[in-house]
Amino acid sequence: AQSVTQLGSHVSVSEGALVLLRCNYSSSVPPYLFWYVQYPNQGLQLLLKYTSAATLVKGINGFEAEFKKSETSFHLTKPSAHMSDAAEYFCAVSDRIIQGAQKLVFGQGTRLTINP
Amino acid sequence: GAGVSQSPSNKVTEKGKDVELRCDPISGHTALYWYRQSLGQGLEFLIYFQGNSAPDKSGLPSDRFSAERTGGSVSTLTIQRTQQEDSAVYLCASSPDSGRAWETQYFGPGTRLLVL
Numbered sequence: 500a501q502s503v504t505q506l507g508s509h510v511s512v513s514e515g516a517l518v519l520l521r522c523n524y525s526s527s528v529p530p531y532l533f534w535y536v537q538y539p540n541q542g543l544q545l546l547l548k549y550t551s552a553a554t555l556v557k558g559i560n561g562f563e564a565e566f567k568k569s570e571t572s573f574h575l576t577k578p579s580a581h582m583s584d585a586a587e588y589f590c591a592v593s594d595r596i597i598q599g600a601q602k603l604v605f606g607q608g609t610r611l612t613i614n615p
Numbered sequence: 616g617a618g619v620s621q622s623p624s625n626k627v628t629e630k631g632k633d634v635e636l637r638c639d640p641i642s643g644h645t646a647l648y649w650y651r652q653s654l655g656q657g658l659e660f661l662i663y664f665q666g667n668s669a670p671d672k673s674g675l676p677s678d679r680f681s682a683e684r685t686g687g688s689v690s691t692l693t694i695q696r697t698q699q700e701d702s703a704v705y706l707c708a709s710s711p712d713s714g715r716a717w718e719t720q721y722f723g724p725g726t727r728l729l730v731l
Contacts, residue, residue, distance in 0.1 A: 531716040542619070542706060542722035550717040589658065593716035596663050597670050601716040602648065605658035 501526045501594040505606035513614045518562075518577040520609050522590030525571065531593040532573045533603065534564055538586045546588075549573060560584070585613045617641065619723035621707050627729045628697055636692045636726045640709030647690050648710075648720060649682060653703035661705075664690060665713055697730045704728070 506521040524530050531550055535543040547558025554566045560583075564575045573590060587610045593601040620639045628634050640647050649661040660674045664684040675681070679698075684690040694701055704727050708720040 533719075535722075540724070542724045543708075544722070545719050548717070548719065591658075595716075599713055599715065600646070600663060600665060600670070601718075602660040602663060602674075603650075603658075603720060604660070607657045 501528075501530060501592040501604055503532075503590045503592050503604060503606040505588075505590050505609050507609055508607060509610050509612065511612040511614060512580050514582055515579050518575070518580045518584065518611065520575040520588050520590075520611065522564075522573045522575065522606060523571050524573060524590075524592050526592060531601075532564075532566065533591040533593075534558065534562070534573075534575050535589045535591060535605075536586050537589065537608075543589065546575070580611075580613050582613050582615065585611055587611070619707055619709055619721055621705075621723040621726050623726060624724065625727045625729075627731065629731055630699060631696055633693065633695045634697055634728065636694075636705050636728070638690045638692070638707030638723060640688065640690070640707070641711075641721055642688075644709035644711050644721075645687070645713055646710040646718070646720075647684060648708040649690070649692050650706045650708065651676075651703045652706055652725070656703075658706075661692070694728075697728075699730050702728055702730045 502525045533548045534546040547556045549566045557563045590606040591603040594604045622637045647664040679695045682692045704725040706725045708722045710718040
């Protein structure tokens with residue numbers, strides 16, 4: 500079964516600083532990887548996904564992630580944090596349910612706090 | 616267009632009562648998923664529907680949990696004889712096709728269930 504590990508349950512950065520949220524995956528097949536964001540009392544919103552087309556994936560709100568097979572990583576970055584980025588971020592990997600159908604397996608999440 | 620909607624947004628019930636949670640997927644989406652988000656377990660997959668059929672129910676935590684989908688659209692998750700450990704946010708998601716690994720899952724805002 501596929502799995503993901505997010506290093507750091509809480510990350511705090513200053514406004515304008517670099518955001519780096521770490522995700523490592525374990526997969527026996529080429530993975531499909533996702534980053535979702537959850538704002539308070541809301542559902543999950545897709546930030547970006549890796550589907551093997553390109554190793555550097557650009558998403559919404561200025562976020563991007565780089566797939567590194569040698570490091571089994573898919574870390575999320577943003578060059579300059581905004582106060583509005585404060586939220587919880589989830590890394591996820593597709594895992595097979597049955598032939599032709601997949602579910603998402605999520606990491607434990609990282610809560611991002613932005614300091615003024 | 617309209618996103619995934621869920622009702623109720625909040626539900627407080629007494630231990631031992633039955634509850635029904637509803638999900639309206641994005642119109643035309645074939646695949647529908649239920650996940651549970653709790654403090655202890657994080658985000659976990661419960662069940663997947665392809666059309667009205669649920670090919671794998673092994674993610675449901677106990678036989679008190681059941682789900683159905685009618686008309687290839689609305690889904691209901693039912694929890695019988697609720698227990699305090701059922702307290703969680705129940706998230707519904709849908710995707711356009713058959714649940715392929717690279718498909719984006721679109722999430723609803725969730726139903727926050729509290730069992731007293």
